[in-house]
Amino acid sequence: MSSITIRSLKELEQYEGQELGVSGYHTITQEQINHFADATLDHQWIHLDAERVKTESPFGATIAHGYLTVALLPYLWNQIVQIENLKMQVNYEIESLRFNQAVLVNGEVRLRARLLTVKDLRGIAKARIEVALEIKDGKKPAYTGIITFLYHFL
Template identity: 75%
Template structure:
């Protein structure tokens, strides 16, 4: 899968209103869930206790932390678009994030993204991206929302 390369504010502005693409599939493993639990100190059994989850969980398996799936946004976005000629990129905001479906262990997810708007703030591109985290084989996405990145382009 080839990704789109953006080299300037003008090139970014030209993409407003377009679907930017879809990332590769990423498998959510129990190891990744456990590492996220350790990093965030969130050891709720529904995430880390596979035996209990099989018996007591309505999903019959452990599920990824919602924030784990959100934390994949920059990684998956970079599979869709390469923004070059930057001084710096800042994760700025997430709006209207709605978790729609739990992501069970070993599910494959991918990001679908559309460029909603770009505002030039004195040379800094405030970029709003509509995001949907799709789950392979599921009609409902894991989440939908709008993420804002600030891109500081080189002169």
Template identity: 75%
Template sequence: MSKLTINTFEEFAEYEGKELGISDYHTITQEQINKFADATLDYQWIHLDQERAKNESPFGNTIAHGYLTVSLLPYLWAQIVTIENLKMQVNYGIEELRFNQPVIVNGAVRLKAKVLSLKDLRGITKAQIEVTMEIKDNKKPAFTGIVTFLYHFNK
């Protein structure tokens, strides 16, 4: 499926209830995990201490922070769809977020997205998107949830 471009509420509404697509895979490196730890001050050893993780962790290596995987949403979402003709876009919320499987260092993830609902709130488009962060060669996803974006289209 190729990347979509959406310019209006009406164009977006054509995809309600439909899968929009799947992003490319992104590999999460130890460097990215370390930088995320610095940005969030979350220095738990299961993310940073590779030697200890190999010996003590049930995963056999370091794992990405769950919130690091969530933070990849905008980057991967932009690979699936481009929303144009906007004054502004606002991240409004995440519901029913469930971390299902950790992402081991050097694991590759991609995003699958489906439009659950669209509402026109007096000119502001409220889009609820079902998201699944898939892990390459793993049956269980890293997470599932529903993200809500507010799009302020130009008239």
């Protein structure tokens, strides 16, 4: 795993159409799931009740909230690409997000990213990035989709 450093719109455009790389693995713990449940007020038993899931859930263990896995995007993205010389970065859009596979407690996930397009909006870079959250030893990714960031370079 090595990250790419991008310092300008012109440098970003050079990566258009290319896979940018993969992040390191991140383990999703029960503690992280519990904190996310508290922060979002989503206390559904499939995320929190380790005993009940053993008998009533098809997963056999607690699972991470789908939106928790999405919330990891910035953390994992920053392991792949370092964008410098910014005034501001804005999360603009999530397109075609599809949850494919639940992430079990203590599951390890990593992000794979490919830069689809870059548009120059009067000096603001609109970057559309194809992402897949891979589960270690999993057959399917936790999710796939396209995210869009707006980069306001200096």
